[in-house]
Amino acid sequence: MELTFHTDYGLRVLMFAGAHRDRRVTMREVAMAYAISLEHLRKVVHRLAQSGFLATTKGRAGGLRLARPAEEIRVGDVVLAMEDSLAIVDCSRQPCPLCGGCSLKGVFESARQAFVDRLNEFTLADLLHNADTFGELQRLGQPA
Amino acid sequence: MELTFHTDYGLRVLMFAGAHRDRRVTMREVAMAYAISLEHLRKVVHRLAQSGFLATTKGRAGGLRLARPAEEIRVGDVVLAMEDSLAIVDCSRQPCPLCGGCSLKGVFESARQAFVDRLNEFTLADLLHNADTFGELQRLGQPA
Numbered sequence: 001m002e003l004t005f006h007t008d009y010g011l012r013v014l015m016f017a018g019a020h021r022d023r024r025v026t027m028r029e030v031a032m033a034y035a036i037s038l039e040h041l042r043k044v045v046h047r048l049a050q051s052g053f054l055a056t057t058k059g060r061a062g063g064l065r066l067a068r069p070a071e072e073i074r075v076g077d078v079v080l081a082m083e084d085s086l087a088i089v090d091c092s093r094q095p096c097p098l099c100g101g102c103s104l105k106g107v108f109e110s111a112r113q114a115f116v117d118r119l120n121e122f123t124l125a126d127l128l129h130n131a132d133t134f135g136e137l138q139r140l141g142q143p144a
Numbered sequence: 145m146e147l148t149f150h151t152d153y154g155l156r157v158l159m160f161a162g163a164h165r166d167r168r169v170t171m172r173e174v175a176m177a178y179a180i181s182l183e184h185l186r187k188v189v190h191r192l193a194q195s196g197f198l199a200t201t202k203g204r205a206g207g208l209r210l211a212r213p214a215e216e217i218r219v220g221d222v223v224l225a226m227e228d229s230l231a232i233v234d235c236s237r238q239p240c241p242l243c244g245g246c247s248l249k250g251v252f253e254s255a256r257q258a259f260v261d262r263l264n265e266f267t268l269a270d271l272l273h274n275a276d277t278f279g280e281l282q283r284l285g286q287p288a
Contacts, residue, residue, distance in 0.1 A: 076255075103270070103271045103273070103274035103277045104159070104271060107219055107263065108263075111259045111260075112259070114259055116255075118255040118257075118258035127251065
């Protein structure tokens with residue numbers, strides 16, 4: 001039931017940007033803070049920008065910042081935007097004879113919705129509310 | 145967020161046994177019904193028996209049957225028993241500097257619980273309540 005690398009780091013990138021709201025953060029410092037490759041990070045940032053969570057600016061003074069207040073970014077929405085699929089079971093992986101009228105599908109769809117609903121009770125601001133997390137994110141920032 | 149093959153088929157095996165409560169079903173007919181290998185099925189059945197969902201009998205007249213009434217088998221409990229881990233994010237995969245006081249972990253733990261709680265609102269009996277599913281499961285049975 002694990003989320004993808006993209007989702008996981010998508011949230012961490014937003015947390016990083018949210019902990020440095022006073023300035024643009026650079027790709028380089030985010031990559032260094034989390035010890036991930038710039039190549040991976042670029043894909044994550046691209047998706048976050050496409051989905052309206054991050055605003056990116058190119059050029060020498062460029063970088064990333066939140067496109068919306070942290071209070072308005074819900075965790076479940078980020079997960080939905082980052083995951084290609086939140087299907088719990090892949091009914092096409094093995095052609096299953098029950099496919100047509102299977103009752104399992106509806107049960108998992110309901111549980112998936114409960115999962116996303118619970119995540120959406122939290123915003124990025126909530127994630128940053130934890131003083132330890134916020135402090136560590138601030139410490140990790142290395143403005144050029 | 146996909147569940148493992150084991151969980152997916154664990155539920156399907158229980159549904160099959162539940163649709164043929166009047167007799168023991170054989171490994172062979174379950175494997176044929178779902179077009180999966182006996183080898184895979186054996187692992188699934190072993191885990192289900194270990195977890196108290198299935199009773200297995202060896203020998204010529206042997207086979208599988210539900211170890212408890214379908215009304216008492218909750219879907220979330222089956223998922224928990226079959227999945228090795230229901231962790232949503234693997235914090236050790238990439239050593240994350242936030243690990244100590246990370247607020248993300250608690251949020252995902254809460255969502256994971258909401259997922260399992262919702263699944264536990266359904267029993268195996270609910271899955272079998274659907275006439276199409278039940279009929280198809282019965283049709284698939286091929287007693288020797």
